[in-house]
Amino acid sequence: MRALCWNGINDLRVENVPDPEIVNPRDVILKVTMSTTCGSDLHFIDGYIPTMREGDVIGHEFMGEVVEVGHEVKKVKKGDRVVVPSFIVCGNCWYCQHDLYSLCDNTNPKPEVQQATFGQPTAGIYGYTHAFGGYAGGHAQYVRVPHADNDCFLVPDGLKDEQVLFLSDAAPTGYMGAEFCNIHPGDTIAVWGAGGVGLMAMQSAYLLGAERVIAIDRFPERLQLAREKAGAETIDYTQVDSVVEVLREMTGGRGPDACIDAVGMEAHGMGLEYAYDRAKQALHLHTDRGEALRQAILACRKGGTLSILGVYGVMDKFPLGSIMNKGLTVRTAQQHGQKYVPRLLEHVQRGELDPSYLVTHRFPLEDAPRGYEMFKKKEDGCVRSVFIP
Amino acid sequence: MKALVQDEATRLTARVDKEQLEKMASVVLGGALLTLGLQRRSLGGTVMALASSGLLYRGLRGLRQLTSSPRDRREEGARTETPSVQHAITIGKPADELYRLWREPGTLAQVMSHFAELSTTSAEYTHWRVSGPLGQDLEWDTRIEEERAGELLRWESVEGALLPNQGLVSFRPAPGNWGTEVTLHLDFQPPGGALGEAVMTRLLAVPDLLVNRALRRFKSLAETGEIPTTERNPSARQGAHLH
Numbered sequence A: 001m002r003a004l005c006w007n008g009i010n011d012l013r014v015e016n017v018p019d020p021e022i023v024n025p026r027d028v029i030l031k032v033t034m035s036t037t038c039g040s041d042l043h044f045i046d047g048y049i050p051t052m053r054e055g056d057v058i059g060h061e062f063m064g065e066v067v068e069v070g071h072e073v074k075k076v077k078k079g080d081r082v083v084v085p086s087f088i089v090c091g092n093c094w095y096c097q098h099d100l101y102s103l104c105d106n107t108n109p110k111p112e113v114q115q116a117t118f119g120q121p122t123a124g125i126y127g128y129t130h131a132f133g134g135y136a137g138g139h140a141q142y143v144r145v146p147h148a149d150n151d152c153f154l155v156p157d158g159l160k161d162e163q164v165l166f167l168s169d170a171a172p173t174g175y176m177g178a179e180f181c182n183i184h185p186g187d188t189i190a191v192w193g194a195g196g197v198g199l200m201a202m203q204s205a206y207l208l209g210a211e212r213v214i215a216i217d218r219f220p221e222r223l224q225l226a227r228e229k230a231g232a233e234t235i236d237y238t239q240v241d242s243v244v245e246v247l248r249e250m251t252g253g254r255g256p257d258a259c260i261d262a263v264g265m266e267a268h269g270m271g272l273e274y275a276y277d278r279a280k281q282a283l284h285l286h287t288d289r290g291e292a293l294r295q296a297i298l299a300c301r302k303g304g305t306l307s308i309l310g311v312y313g314v315m316d317k318f319p320l321g322s323i324m325n326k327g328l329t330v331r332t333a334q335q336h337g338q339k340y341v342p343r344l345l346e347h348v349q350r351g352e353l354d355p356s357y358l359v360t361h362r363f364p365l366e367d368a369p370r371g372y373e374m375f376k377k378k379e380d381g382c383v384r385s386v387f388i389p
Numbered sequence B: 001m002k003a004l005v006q007d008e009a010t011r012l013t014a015r016v017d018k019e020q021l022e023k024m025a026s027v028v029l030g031g032a033l034l035t036l037g038l039q040r041r042s043l044g045g046t047v048m049a050l051a052s053s054g055l056l057y058r059g060l061r062g063l064r065q066l067t068s069s070p071r072d073r074r075e076e077g078a079r080t081e082t083p084s085v086q087h088a089i090t091i092g093k094p095a096d097e098l099y100r101l102w103r104e105p106g107t108l109a110q111v112m113s114h115f116a117e118l119s120t121t122s123a124e125y126t127h128w129r130v131s132g133p134l135g136q137d138l139e140w141d142t143r144i145e146e147e148r149a150g151e152l153l154r155w156e157s158v159e160g161a162l163l164p165n166q167g168l169v170s171f172r173p174a175p176g177n178w179g180t181e182v183t184l185h186l187d188f189q190p191p192g193g194a195l196g197e198a199v200m201t202r203l204l205a206v207p208d209l210l211v212n213r214a215l216r217r218f219k220s221l222a223e224t225g226e227i228p229t230t231e232r233n234p235s236a237r238q239g240a241h242l243h
């Protein structure tokens, strides 16, 4: 089959690779119908996340049609059209049973890498480094999905691919970030970053009952999406002296009730922010991530919530004193997608959420390297490139 | 006796990803290297850790090397630092069930297959083979020395093993609804001299990794009925289906 492979730093190629096969009894094989870029991919593409190997098939946000089914698969059937969250989860372990799916204990076949780095390993991810298991990714004609009964979600008839594709990652991540905010009527939620995850977090905050949502970014086309698609008020942080002060003024001196950091989302994998200082130039980081999180902490009202969707490894000058003295609650996680996909599908079906506007550029799989290039450089206002095998 | 282990874990550690891991670790810790699987516990540390668990201590009383003094062991030509390694894992199943699964024919072979080829020759005897890239195999037999249903199982290599070793798995109820805490302890006494060196560096450099992975594989088998794998995983590498 054809698949997008990582061959070294900034060297992506579409190549011939062997077709995936059913290996374990709970696997299915999916014929991919659509997949999308994610900012977190840029870090290993640029060579700042280790444990990639030449020839790895990448891509962790995809959907498709089930074409083969392992003998222990009970619910998923051949011909089903499904969307698949990026974390592979077993459904049986303590973490899965407590809705903490990205912490699943049973899906990372190479757990020692993370154990050495984080203390305990998380679940595996498709196409996202060997630290996260080394599974082949979804920018391909076919992909193997383990534990299919837990990890494949049937797409209701009548919904288009681009309406549900982002339920694999951006939408559940944003929704989880909003849920972390424990929103009450009248609450104001500020969201740093108006990329795919940030925009989904803004819309989710409204779905969960927020009164006001304020978006902070600097790219005009993203701020426009935040206003027009997510109904947010916006702050271009390059146009103000102090984001913290502006937010304070906008909220009667209190500060937002909760602040969501969706800036570092690109780094949602190994969290290469630990290489932040060295990496930021090479990565063309468009904002100072540490600064965004610091702003969020300072802006948040006393007793409010800090919801961190971006990833931070080692951060110097982290204002812990501000968190402590202001009594903030900090919530953070990699997406527990399997918890949120069913309710997100309902929102999409009822027309309350339509993430298809994130698709700004479409490519055949053969042109995926170009799609990543445009996405990385935000050429032509690119928010997400999608690939159709 | 060049390379005795060529499993995926070791390849991952030793060949491809070690460099990357080191890069990552040095970035993370500013040079304080976290080398995967290479932390070796001292004998003293291990004994201390074991002594804290009455159950394990009882089980280990039979382990000759551990109860002999360091001097005895030197006189036998063994290293003062016996490569022994222990890991614990929590599995969401009752101890009885896990004990039965461990004893089922085939389970151990599946759980250890990342590192050794196991065949059960009888209820008490297991044959172990660790193969190397040059076709050199290291083989030994182990015999179960102690078994307590739902509690522990202890085995030792039989007389004449080139690499004498012993193992112990214990099952202890975990608090709340966590299930069972399973501890696996492996203990090797490599022979002295050049052969000992080779065994140490090639096989025993990563016992931590082996024990840790064996436990994780057992857990996944017990909790989900299968072991996660990237076998036959598509990639553009040469021999792509070999990971």
Ligand SMILES: [Zn+2]
Residues within 6 Å of the ligand: A038, A039, A040, A060, A061, A086, A169, A170
């Ligand atoms: Zn993603």
Ligand SMILES: [Zn+2]
Residues within 6 Å of the ligand: A089, A090, A091, A092, A093, A094, A095, A096, A103, A104, A105, A106
């Ligand atoms: Zn799980």
